[in-house]
Amino acid sequence: MRPTITAVIITKNEEKMIANCLEALRWCDQVIVMDNGSDDKTLSIAKQLHAHVFEKTISSFADLRNAALNHVTTDWVMYIDADERVTPPLSKEILVQIETTQSNALAFNRLYMAYGRIFEYGGWREEINRVFRVSAFKGWTGDIHESPNFEGEVTLLHTPLLHLTHRNTVDGLQKTISWTPIEAKLLAESNIPPVTVFTIFRKGMMEFIRRAILKKGHKDGMEGWVEAIVQGINRMLVYIQVWEMQQKPPIAEKYEKKELEISNWWKEEK
Secondary structure (H helix, E strand, O other): OOOOEEEEEEEOOOOOOHHHHHHOOOOOOEEEEEEOOOOOOHHHHHHHOOOEEEEOOOOOHHHHHHHHHOOOOOOEEEEEEOOEEOOHHHHHHHHHHHHHOOOOEEEEEEEEEEOOEEOOOOOOOEEEEEEEEHHHEEEEEOOOOOEEEEOOOEEEOOOOEEEEOOOOHHHHHHHHHHHHHHHHHHHHHOOOOOOOHHHHHHHHHHHHHHHHHHOOHHHHHHHHHHHHHHHHHHHHHHHHHHHHHHOOOOHHHHHHHHHHHHHHHHHHHO
């Protein structure tokens, strides 16, 4: 009998993306959707398309991926994001590999598409390990940039995985809202030096230069320049939030104190 494979998708409010993602995974023996507190139509769409849906509210992406692994009963597991797409050629290559390879993991070259363009530069083409032989897979670690832990060799596939990331500015900002607080919290907990205005601007400019100049993102035209600017702004937003967390007394406490002052003021007026 041929080896079996499960696709795992971690979701939160992915009603615009989940249907097409699931349609591109019909060749899998099982599809698991591990939802992290969606309040849109994500869950109903996933169930309608016959995915096995589980719900768990956790801030760590690694913990969500590991929670889904507990429900996998096949020989292999593949992790796919809701905005990633498996093409027919890629599905065929995966099926051939899991039947013939001696490796315990398969890696993709992931193509990054933003603002309607597939990027050739900017450091966006990356190699990622996403398919694992369950018997050799130990799980994930990390809160944002999670890493897989497994035994054995990796085979790099020839066919790329498509990452259809933010399609407009608002879409990108929604993703920024999701991940920048987590990264800021991790940085704040690492006891980095106090964040200054210079720190914020320096981090943003360094990221812009890295993407647009050093990684040649400018060669992707206007889309490349815009994406480099957005990534620079994202770095600045991370460090602004670190600065917020470093405040003593905490900012929330300052507001509570001011509210109390106003409340007492009104009491004195009576």
